[in-house]
Amino acid sequence: MKIIDINSIPRKIIANSREKESLKKLNHSKKKWYILFFLIACMAAASWLWFLYRKPIKSLKAEDEAFQAVYHFEAGDFDKALKGDGVHKGLLEIIKAYPGTTTANLACFYTGIAYMHQKQYDEALAFLSRFKAKDFILQARAWSVMGDAHSEQKNHKQAAIYYMKAAHYKENSVYSPGYLIKAAIAFETDGQYKQAYDCYQEIIAKYPTSHYSSSLAIKESNRLSATLYL
Template structure:
């Protein structure tokens, strides 16, 4: 005898539903009706999507063209920098833009980013250490050489300000950025000296040891051994 509570309704499976042409047609019809009833909303969404895509590619094109223009404008400033005409490099000569002008006028470009680096280096040469630090901190790159060099220049500026703890931190940051046998030993040596001046003797010994053990072929290794021995450490390890 069948259970009175049992229904004879057929079971519906997702697969059956999706494969049913009539069900699919019904869903399409409902979608078309929704679009018909909400034309404004649908057109608005489509318009926004088109604007976003167009805006992205438009901005990318604009940034590229601005960067090319900025690089051309910066040529003279780089020439002045390389010839130690630092005021002209920073502020321009009345006809050609200086690095600070490039930053102001082409701030979104890679050229303006590089101008921060040049400006920081110029201010450091002039003895304007606070401005040097500010400009170099605004610079950022992912290459092997120049980013680590920027960190080291910040360390140099802090050393001149006798903020030895901050100097050591930036020299170590330079050393830790993509370590290599060409530049890292020099940064480690600077870090060790700064650590010594900030009375962080253990950190100084660690930096000397890293030069001795990892960069034993470097030009800095003999200094590292000498300075570590002076601190009471075994210069051979």
């Protein structure tokens, strides 16, 4: 049997052989990664489809269970609204049981208002800050109540910030003037007289038909003007 001397093989052939082997390993490795990514994508898609399937069912169940809690809320029994009545879930349990649902989001709003009635301002702020809505009435209302909570805590600077957010969110002649009034009062209490004056001026300029513009805003604007330019 003839033994082939490796030194007799041209180096180019050896290099090509090694290169082919490296490419083969690289392609094999890439194939493994492609398969892994494909499996991950399939699992993610399956999870998403399951979520979409379960979400309406979960939302309907959350709505059913929240009915009694909202009833207690509207009746002014805020403790039962928050914690339940021993038979039905309270708002706090509904928020935990049905995260990501519209009902849980709205329950955060109700919970924040309930805590405000109980004068638990930190808790009210915590839940109202979790509430998100495109509805111009509820979202602005949530920010206004957060302003009220800060006002109760004597944090008038922060209160004014939330009142201004409420006033400028999808501005309208029905609610915005009232929020601007609250912002002006908070600004003035905090010693920010120019900002308070600007709030009244904004009401007069933007909402001339508002009853605030024809009475309170003009009166307070003139008062602050005299103070500012003495």
